[in-house]
Amino acid sequence: MAVTTASGATWQEVAADRQKHRDATIAAVEPALPEISEIPTNTTPIAKKVLTADEIKITESTVEVLAVQLEKGEISAVEVTKAFLRRAGLAQKVTNCITELLPERALQRAKELDEFLKTNGKPVGPLHGIPISVKEHVMMKGLDINAGFISWVGRIGEDDAHILKILWAAGCVFYARTTQPQSLMHLETSNSLYGTTVNPFNRNLTCGGSSGGEGALIGFRGSCLGIGTDIGGSIRSPAANNGLYGMKPTTLRLPTAGWSATMAGSEQIPATIGPLSTSLAGCKLFIKTLIDAKPWLKEPTLLPFEWKEADPFPAGGKKLKIGVLWDDGVVKPHPPVTRAMKELVEKLKKSGNVEIVDWKPYKHDEAWEIIANLYFSDGASQESAAINASSEPWMTLTKHIITENPHVQTHTVESLWAATARRDSYRAEYAAHWNSTSAAGSSANGYTLTDSDMVDIILCPCGPSAAPRLETAKWWGYTSQWNLLDYPALIFPVDQVSVEKDAEGEKEKYEPRNEKDAYNWKLWEEFGAEGWVDAPISLQLVGRRYEDEKVMRAAEIVEKEAGTPFVKYV
Amino acid sequence: MAVTTASGATWQEVAADRQKHRDATIAAVEPALPEISEIPTNTTPIAKKVLTADEIKITESTVEVLAVQLEKGEISAVEVTKAFLRRAGLAQKVTNCITELLPERALQRAKELDEFLKTNGKPVGPLHGIPISVKEHVMMKGLDINAGFISWVGRIGEDDAHILKILWAAGCVFYARTTQPQSLMHLETSNSLYGTTVNPFNRNLTCGGSSGGEGALIGFRGSCLGIGTDIGGSIRSPAANNGLYGMKPTTLRLPTAGWSATMAGSEQIPATIGPLSTSLAGCKLFIKTLIDAKPWLKEPTLLPFEWKEADPFPAGGKKLKIGVLWDDGVVKPHPPVTRAMKELVEKLKKSGNVEIVDWKPYKHDEAWEIIANLYFSDGASQESAAINASSEPWMTLTKHIITENPHVQTHTVESLWAATARRDSYRAEYAAHWNSTSAAGSSANGYTLTDSDMVDIILCPCGPSAAPRLETAKWWGYTSQWNLLDYPALIFPVDQVSVEKDAEGEKEKYEPRNEKDAYNWKLWEEFGAEGWVDAPISLQLVGRRYEDEKVMRAAEIVEKEAGTPFVKYV
Structure with a gap:
């Protein structure tokens, strides 16, 4: 059980406990990561000093490249998961972007996926073996969902958020949870639990926010695809600050049921959920997979807009x-x-x-x-x-x-x-x-546009x-x-x-x-x-x-x- | 200018003035309608005693039949408008469903439509010459929009509501405005301005509400297509009570900008707008015409769902x-x-x-x-x-x-x-x-439906x-x-x-x-x-x-x- 203010701890004690938990999950990654004694302003070159060539190759591949290799069995989900776990652990050491890694459950899942492919000769779904990192306040069953508030530590996810269930059914691996700012309403990322997350390209700059843990992690290539949320720039600021692709979809297309945040029931400015990725194709695959699952059938606040395949700018058509x-x-x-x-x-x-x-x-x-x-x-x-x-x-x-x-x-x-x-x-x-x-x-009738x-x-x-x-x-x-x-x-x-x-x-x-x-x-x-x-x-x-x-x-x-x-x- | 409480009149004086105005608009219909001295419980047989055979034929035709005849020039928009004006005037005398008729502007419009067809050899749009009746609180430029409140009498429409502009561009004729209940929140229709609107099939029963004027008018065949609004049954109760077709679409498909009602800005239970008609095809043509105009481009609260033409139950397909x-x-x-x-x-x-x-x-x-x-x-x-x-x-x-x-x-x-x-x-x-x-x-993955x-x-x-x-x-x-x-x-x-x-x-x-x-x-x-x-x-x-x-x-x-x-x- 986490130390919580509800059980009488000070906020500092709660924070220390959460950090201890985080560090333990990173220490559980194998092979163990070295301590980084001197961190340069631009942290990105560190990866090549610490990780193997294979790990570098995997973690610097885009979602669409990995998906094909995984589907063909050219690489295993276990290899991919291990590589991203290590690079994510390293990202934490240089940018402070992780709330916890999930090595045990992620590797278990990866093993099952590899076995499924071997047995059935086909992938579980379009995201078979793709590791996905998740902003902390998106609920995961059995894990803390504090949304960056000290006082919310100890709230435990009763179930996986709707979005996670669909991505899981499509074959992905959840392996990392990431930081967010106090109140979820900064274009930066710092809170009392973990301090400040910085930009991997220049530690004097912010990684952005509120999905800033995702931004720093993916910017460092500790993830190739992550889930952020956005009500004023919270997917886009981290994507922009870290040289990534990030999409804030129109509201009510992608499932948001099961996130932890204030103001449930407010409708004036709905928050959205969406992808950050090292590739545009990664964002697209993420969104298409969710929409193809017809999430509106289970979450009826969502709108039943099917995925539009038709090209609005076909060759020889509209420019x-x-x-x-x-x-x-x-x-x-x-x-x-x-x-x-x-x-x-x-x-x-x-x-x-x-x-x-x-x-x-x-x-x-x-x-x-x-x-x-x-x-x-x-x-x-x-x-x-x-x-x-x-x-x-x-x-x-x-x-x-x-x-x-x-x-x-x-x-x-x-x-x-x-x-x-x-x-x-x-x-x-x-x-x-x-x-x-x-x-x-x-038009001719003087009215229709x-x-x-x-x-x-x-x-x-x-x-x-x-x-x-x-x-x-x-x-x-x-x-x-x-x-x-x-x-x-x-x-x-x-x-x-x-x-x-x-x-x-x-x-x-x-x-x-x-x-x-x-x-x-x-x-x-x-x-x-x-x-x-x-x-x-x-x-x-x-x-x-x-x-x-x-x-x-x-x-x-x-x-x-x-x-x-x-x-x-x- | 209307007599209003703002100018010091009692509510009874305001009501009397509005009724006088209404009666004058009905008296302006030509040929003049007789007074009806004895009204039977079921009022519908009266029409055949008063109206000509041609008027009966026109007013008992459905939208889709009239549309073809109008397009081919087999009947003129003026003939159609005149017939519906007379039957609507009669409907008022037996059910009390009208707030005002618009003979002058309707006939002017009809004439222009007839001339357009003659000159151009084609109709203005899919509703060419179709008369449409309108619930009073849907704003018409220059006319009172009191929404059934005595105190709102004297509010004048600054412009036509968005929906009216689209229907107008599609060729329709507006000729009648209809009653609604106090507060717009009854499944009946009575207010202090006009008293009670009754059911044409049995005057001991309600015409329904809140679009009850439409219900009674169309039930009596004083209209073949009308505009209602619905937040709890206000299109459907009048349609049901008068043996009509009435559609409450999903919210945010059809344009609602420019109606007069309380609670502007409330989003919890949005009101909808939709058709009542003597035919299903009439409802369908109404809705399709509005959607095909892409109303979301001008009214961005609306959702850009295009009209779905594909049959979900094709022969040999899903039952x-x-x-x-x-x-x-x-x-x-x-x-x-x-x-x-x-x-x-x-x-x-x-x-x-x-x-x-x-x-x-x-x-x-x-x-x-x-x-x-x-x-x-x-x-x-x-x-x-x-x-x-x-x-x-x-x-x-x-x-x-x-x-x-x-x-x-x-x-x-x-x-x-x-x-x-x-x-x-x-x-x-x-x-x-x-x-x-x-x-x-x-499905197979245990999650997707x-x-x-x-x-x-x-x-x-x-x-x-x-x-x-x-x-x-x-x-x-x-x-x-x-x-x-x-x-x-x-x-x-x-x-x-x-x-x-x-x-x-x-x-x-x-x-x-x-x-x-x-x-x-x-x-x-x-x-x-x-x-x-x-x-x-x-x-x-x-x-x-x-x-x-x-x-x-x-x-x-x-x-x-x-x-x-x-x-x-x-």
Whole structure:
């Protein structure tokens, strides 16, 4: 049994106990991992010093490559699981991204999968033998689900979350659980249980959050596919900060039943669940597998949208039309982001297979006011209660989003309705903004829209900088905008900050528009390119509601036409 | 300008002014309608005494028949509009179902449509020349939208509702607006503005509600297609009581932007909009036209489910499997309902093309508690304010659902979340109940469901009796159940109460299970078949969420196999 505040322990004792448990699970990995005495700022080269060539090869393979090898029996699920367990253990030692490893149950499962393949001559399902890492608050039967609150330690999963059951039935192996921030509402990852998770490419930077354990782990290649959750950027910020693919699907497509979080029953801004992966194909396989299982039959809040196989941009058909949002009009991105974006756009323009237009921001400041108000419509009483129950301290970024957030309000039912109606008005205005990108505008009858010449996809930054320096990730607008609108959004890796490439950007003079903008720009002026060295630069593709498949297809086209990413991260 | 309480008038003066306006619009119909001095209990034979043979022929044609004739130019939109204006005016005189007719603008529109067809040789759209009647609270530009509240008289529509714009672009003619009850929350139709709307087949019975004006008007054939709204039975009760087809689609498929109602921004139990029609094809054409216009592009709360053309029950393919819910376990239906249902089921069993099983009710009493609590989560403060602002009296059935409803609660945000979570739990339990109808239960991997042998559709009553006697429509469970679950539900006509056919049912002895059941059964014992003579008996088909097309297809199969309706109503 875990030490808990309910049984009289201090918060520090609870934290120490959880860390001890975590360390024991890592110590159980075989062969044992060495202690790492000196950790460089960019941790990624350590892997090749510690792991075998075979382990490196396996862990640096993508989901789609592993899936084929596993299906053919060219590698065993046990080999794959062992390799990822070791690299995940190493990732913990250098980034602090793990809450526990599951070597015993994972290897048992892998053995069974290998036996199944041998006996039946076919895989269990499309994810046969694929190791999947899981953000801690997604419930696993028999394991702690504290969601990052000291006071919740000792809550034990009664069952596996719905999503885990489907992935399990598809053949995957669960082997690692990952860190998340206090309140699950930071774009970074630190809590009182485990401290801070850092970015594997530059330990002065954040891995992002709230699915930051996943970001750091997969960025380090201690996983090739992981489960995150997102209500304001929590899948996308870690994916972006670590040079990964990460998809926030439209809400109510993928199963969320059985996660542990505050605010159950709140509907204004539903949280989503989705993949982070080292490959786009990994994200796609994850999402398709879940949708093909018709999860709406068991979880009827989900919508029965079948997987759309048809290519919206077939050869000789409609050309992908991208609207480029360079700046959200609130907080201007740092020069390295804009620099990489320009390079990408130039390549796309030259390709001839993509049409590029500019996308004007539409009141992103107002959008932030609306969503920041709707996040905590009970005045954050459940978060406050969960934190205060153990006397654990309030983290800087918890204060930022709750007590120092001027938009938080304890709503009445009537004021909540009004705020919801305001959300819907904004959504309708944004839809009109999108519709106005159609040159024809309307059809013969003067009313019905034709969407054939509208912008298909928005291309935009993932945040106002590459991975933020620790405790500075305060502007959520580049990701939360698409939660408010409930648009599907996908992160893809493009480049990396370098002192050489980004020296030019240090010369830029800029007069900030507001306080948030000034805060962000000042960081750039203070630290310059050197302050972000090796940080991945990622970008975001956004589609209209329920056009998840179209967003993924657009990413395939962009990758092919522009040859992203421009660098090899690991 | 209308007389309003805001300008100092009493509620009686406001009502008198609105009635005067209504009467003037009816007096403007040409040729003028005679006064009806003696109105029989069953009003339907009056039409043939007053209207011309041509008018009878047109108004007793279905949407699909008229659409073809209009498209070919065999009849003109002006002829059709004139005929329906006259029959609608007559319907008002015998059932009190109209708030205003729109002869001038309707005939102007019809003329333009006729000219368009002549000039272009093709119709404006799939609803070219089809007259559509509209429940008053669906906003029309420049007209009063009082939603049945005296205090709201004088609110003028700033624009046409989204749904009206699409239907207009498809070629329809708006010519009549119809009554609704105080608060829009009765399964009957009476308010302080216009008094009570009655059932055209038996004036001692209700036309149903809240879209009761539509029900009475279409039942009388003063319309062939109308727009209703439904949050607990408000499309289906009027459709059922008047022997019509009426469809409550799954929420968020059809456009609702631009209706006038309380509780804007509330999301727990969204209201839906849908058709009532004299034909199933009329309902289908209405829904398909709206969906084909991609309304989600302009109203982004709507879900982009395209119209599903594929037949789920193709020849030689899966056979339609119907689960029959005879009784919801709370309030037992009156014998005529069960009698007609048995007759239908026997015919379906004999057909060999439909599989029939029994469907067990699952906690419909608890379902009612949940939805009756969620209807007014502000404690009905907006309804109370709207009624009390004019000092108009509270109607019996307004009191029934608000002040005498033990489940109404003034929620805090937290208690509302808890109530919402309870709703979702119940929905998940009901989904499991439905999944358990699969004999196989699950697939090879032990988890993924196969739905190929599950029940497709539930067949059930529309209420615990045929059209209720006035002021007695208190049990919503047979319709509100499917709002809570957000399942699409379609009403179709089956039979009619007759003293001869239903004499046997008067002998039935029954010991009620609870107070609601006792209330309903006592009405039967008191009035017997004679009390419901000529009342249509309708039944309901229900599908899973977003299986709207499947429900309509099932209705086509049922009609064909069983030959419903068994009688000709008009």
